[in-house]
Amino acid sequence: MTTPHQWRISESNAKLIGYRCPKCSWVSFPEKKRACKRCGSAPVEMMGFVMKPFGKIVSFVVQHRLPEGFETPLPLAIIEFEEGARAAGHIIDCKLEELHVGFEVEAEYRIMYEENGLTMYSYKFKPRRSH
């Protein structure tokens, strides 16, 4: 059975849609907002747009201690998409030595975890090999 939480995030998990603040150009992701987290303008009418799956690492850690259900060492990063939106995400298909601030990555749709018998999918980030 789909839980309310699963239902609520189902669209934002599957699509890379950002919402730009008309006052300061900050991009809200993945939620459409009527109050801007960056400049505080409210109400604002944020326009949705499809983002490209490309961004770079603002910073990262390599997780060595996590609860059951995670494989370690797990690289985690804060990513800034080309359009300016920020997200936290797992880094995959990458040697730990390759990781660095500014590293270019590409979002890819992958299995995240199982919940109530449902497989939850969303994006992870792999090194950007092509331009």
Place this chain on the structure above:
Amino acid sequence: MTQSLHKRVTIVGGGMIKFGELYEKSLEDMIEEAYLNALSRVDKGIDPKDIQAAWYGTVYPEMGNSGLGLSHATGLFDIPVTRIENACATGSDTFRNACMAVAAGVYDVALVVGAEKMHDDPGGLIQRADLKRLWMGRGVTMPAFFGLHGTAYMHKYGVTREQVALVSVKNHHNGSLYPYAHLRFECSVEDVVKAAYVSYPLGLYDCCPVTDGAAVLIITNPKIANRYTDTPVYVLGSGLATDSDLRGGDLTSFPATQFAAKQAFEMAGLKSSEIDVAEIHDCFSITELVSYEDLGFAKPGHGPELLEEGIVSLDGKMPVNPSGGLLAKGHPLGATGVAQLVELYEQLRGEAGAVQVKNPEIALQHNIGIGRYATGSVGCVHILGR
């Protein structure tokens, strides 16, 4: 017309318990002990009936998240008890809220309690690694939140793990001398950088322990402080702000601290160069280093110099974390900010024993919180003076 907190509140008593893995003590036991310590240490004594209102800071759920836990532990019923939660800055915000009520003239005498029973939660904070938050940090633990700032800071300024480790070395030295500290051992730079990674770039000794503890302050209107002591400590400034990593910035600072510090310094009419001693939030080594810069003690990227030149050592020009900080004393969330203030109250009155700093007049307290469901922080700063 807004009114400042400046010199409108005095601290007249403070007490805490020895922090640690206190399996034999309940949350109520810990609060009771800290409360009795605080009462007994009021110079001229205090009758519990003088306390007109109380504020209770704790993060972990208990008693339906009400103020009743404080009443049960202290026997203070029939008066207002307000429970405050603001992540790891809970204790500081609890104090701040109590101060505002006293400064407003609503109460003359108020009690501030901060407490946390962390060892009753078998899963611990790591189980709250935000498992279902896909875009905002699935798998992000507390060490990771701060490790993200560590990686960015070290990258931008070319700072090494050895330089960051100097924070742990200093604070563990201080903690070895502080009777209330959870961890009382010394460690070397080599110990810190060779320890197992928790969340790269942070290893075990870059992280504070999991700790139980409680701390209590008694505050009054300055006009009646002399009923309780001839040497009260004044609140000179106070500030609090929030920020989120999602708003932008390069993660080499904590803007919430910068805004909280600006508020507190403006209220106090002081500059960072006028601080004699500070308790700075060091949940992780990197947090203290970055906070030197956010609080104006060093220019961006120059934090390590304060450690290398001994300025922040116990015998330095501006000792930071004489209590051993969170790294050695421990970080029982709701108790942390209150315990920092208890220690600075003792420092300003010359009662800090083995970690007493030479004749301090102005002290700064700084406490950061990380919201569980938001990639960001709460910063809280207080400035105290004799």
